[in-house]
Amino acid sequence: MQKKKYLIKVRRSRRSFLILYLMIIAIITLLFYLYYTGNNPSLFALIISIIFIKILINYTEIQRWKNWWAITNTSLIQSTGIFNKNVREIDFSSISDLDLDQSFFKRVLNYGNVNVRLFLNETSIKIIDISEPREFIEELQRIISMSGRKKDGIRKI
Numbered sequence: 001m002q003k004k005k006y007l008i009k010v011r012r013s014r015r016s017f018l019i020l021y022l023m024i025i026a027i028i029t030l031l032f033y034l035y036y037t038g039n040n041p042s043l044f045a046l047i048i049s050i051i052f053i054k055i056l057i058n059y060t061e062i063q064r065w066k067n068w069w070a071i072t073n074t075s076l077i078q079s080t081g082i083f084n085k086n087v088r089e090i091d092f093s094s095i096s097d098l099d100l101d102q103s104f105f106k107r108v109l110n111y112g113n114v115n116v117r118l119f120l121n122e123t124s125i126k127i128i129d130i131s132e133p134r135e136f137i138e139e140l141q142r143i144i145s146m147s148g149r150k151k152d153g154i155r156k157i
Helices: 014-037 043-066 104-109 133-147
Strands: 008-011 067-071 075-080 086-091 095-101 111-118 124-131
Touching (some): 008 124, 014 043, 014 124, 043 067, 124 133
Antiparallel strands (some): 008 067, 067 075, 075 086, 095 111, 111 124
């Protein structure tokens, strides 16, 4: 597969891991509180806390980097995996419709899921937890409509 120019490339938003980040902040706050009050935690508890925080941060970054989605002039590309890469290229003519899936919490933090439905076998591609999903859908719709037109503005059939 040759290198393509991506118009838009998205990954999972860090906002989707807000609970884990709050957990890290709570652990750090608890450690500072214990030191401040003079109840110094044991070396073992300190090491376990640091290891746990490191695992949480690595987990969130691995989850973010293992999946990405990109839009080119002619297709939508989905890439999954880190060691075993699976890249799927979907031509715009295969896309039947787009759905936005946002709960109240996700709407407040401005991230969500985009479902790209395909004509083939009624399957769909789920683009999970991306930042600004409404803008992503609008841009994808704009690019799809532009890809179906010639330079003189006449639509190809």
